[in-house]
Amino acid sequence: MKTFQGKTLSWHVLDGAIELVLDRAPCNEIGSATLEELEQFAAALAARQSEAHALIISSARTEGFCAGADLRELYRRTQGMDLDARLGGLHDFLERIHRVMNAIDAAPMTTIAAVNGLAFGGGFELALTCDLIVADKMARFCFPELRLGLIPGFGGIPRLKRDVGNAVVRDLLLTGRSINATKSQAVGLVSQVTSEGDALRIARATASQLRKFDRATAVAAKRFIKPIPYDELRQEIEIFCELFTQPAVEAGLRKFVNSTDALPYLP
Amino acid sequence: MSSLQNTTNEVLRLAAEHFKVPREQLSADDDFFKTLGINSLQTLDLLTRIEQHFQIELPDYELQGVSDFRTLAERIQSRL
Numbered sequence: 222m223k224t225f226q227g228k229t230l231s232w233h234v235l236d237g238a239i240e241l242v243l244d245r246a247p248c249n250e251i252g253s254a255t256l257e258e259l260e261q262f263a264a265a266l267a268a269r270q271s272e273a274h275a276l277i278i279s280s281a282r283t284e285g286f287c288a289g290a291d292l293r294e295l296y297r298r299t300q301g302m303d304l305d306a307r308l309g310g311l312h313d314f315l316e317r318i319h320r321v322m323n324a325i326d327a328a329p330m331t332t333i334a335a336v337n338g339l340a341f342g343g344g345f346e347l348a349l350t351c352d353l354i355v356a357d358k359m360a361r362f363c364f365p366e367l368r369l370g371l372i373p374g375f376g377g378i379p380r381l382k383r384d385v386g387n388a389v390v391r392d393l394l395l396t397g398r399s400i401n402a403t404k405s406q407a408v409g410l411v412s413q414v415t416s417e418g419d420a421l422r423i424a425r426a427t428a429s430q431l432r433k434f435d436r437a438t439a440v441a442a443k444r445f446i447k448p449i450p451y452d453e454l455r456q457e458i459e460i461f462c463e464l465f466t467q468p469a470v471e472a473g474l475r476k477f478v479n480s481t482d483a484l485p486y487l488p
Numbered sequence: 489m490s491s492l493q494n495t496t497n498e499v500l501r502l503a504a505e506h507f508k509v510p511r512e513q514l515s516a517d518d519d520f521f522k523t524l525g526i527n528s529l530q531t532l533d534l535l536t537r538i539e540q541h542f543q544i545e546l547p548d549y550e551l552q553g554v555s556d557f558r559t560l561a562e563r564i565q566s567r568l
Contacts, residue, residue: 247529248529284529285529338529338532338533339529339532358536358540359533359536361532361535361536363548396547396549397548397549398547398548398549399532399535399548400545401536401539401540401545403539403540404545
């Protein structure tokens with residue numbers, strides 16, 4: 222399928238680049254509906270990978286790139302379930318989202334995240350699957366999971382560790398603070414910072430440049446320089462599920478869902 | 489180094505500019521959530537503007553419990 226219009230996202234091919242556009246109010250939170258459409262996208266990506274030299278992931282939401290997992294849905298769905306059922310459902314969700322993330326990470330084309338606004342939690346993790354991150358100057362990146370008694374669960378820690386120094390990983394993970402695009406570029410996370418609202422345009426310009434290069438060489442270079450940390454990704458799922466059984470997590474989720482605080486994402 | 493008064497005035501100017509409200513409607517002791525009617529995402533935008541303008545890093549947790557422009561300016565001042 223060359224184009225797809227779903228409830229939470231769409232994709233199309235433009236100038237030899239596949240463009241995946243997230244579009245679910247308020248800020249592309251990843252719940253079961255988004256996951257199902259991301260799975261469809263991953264299948265289409267595998268089928269059409271010979272026809273495109275690049276993939277650009279962006280957001281149609283002015284609020285930001287993606288605010289991460291849909292915690293309200295997670296809380297609602299797990300209410301009334303016993304621990305085994307909750308864990309089973311969670312494990313299944315994580316396995317599925319990891320398959321999608323791994324497929325994007327390993328795609329035999331150059332992948333670019335065009336980030337506007339916030340890329341928090343799972344949104345940050347989605348951006349980290351890409352080879353390049355182009356961020357507009359209002360972008361912010363954050364792993365707020367410790368607030369809930371959890372760690373990032375969509376592959377964030379191994380992928381962040383792959384890209385930047387361990388001290389930066391500890392800073393982001395252990396403080397839960399968000400960093401802006403300028404800081405993100407300074408630590409090596411972001412490839413290019415653009416003016417406000419220009420991330421997608423610059424990502425497209427970058428994709429056009431990539432088109433000039435021999436496709437097989439670009440794929441070989443990517444495979445050589447960007448190993449996928451499969452073992453650590455598996456460990457992350459296990460640690461996440463183990464932490465999820467702690468009473469602090471349910472309390473943290475409840476607090477978040479019921480919060481009227483103006484800054485509910487703060488640790 | 490800027491004085492706290494200068495920093496407060498700059499924060500008020502930035503907020504007025506970013507959220508498109510008349511500067512004269514804002515004062516240092518205003519609760520910016522109420523006065524500007526902003527949510528958490530918009531607060532992050534203001535944080536980014538502040539970091540860019542003052543060329544500082546202001547971790548989000550420094551904003552915890554802060555709701556008026558003067559206290560926000562004090563947090564900024566300690567990073568200048």
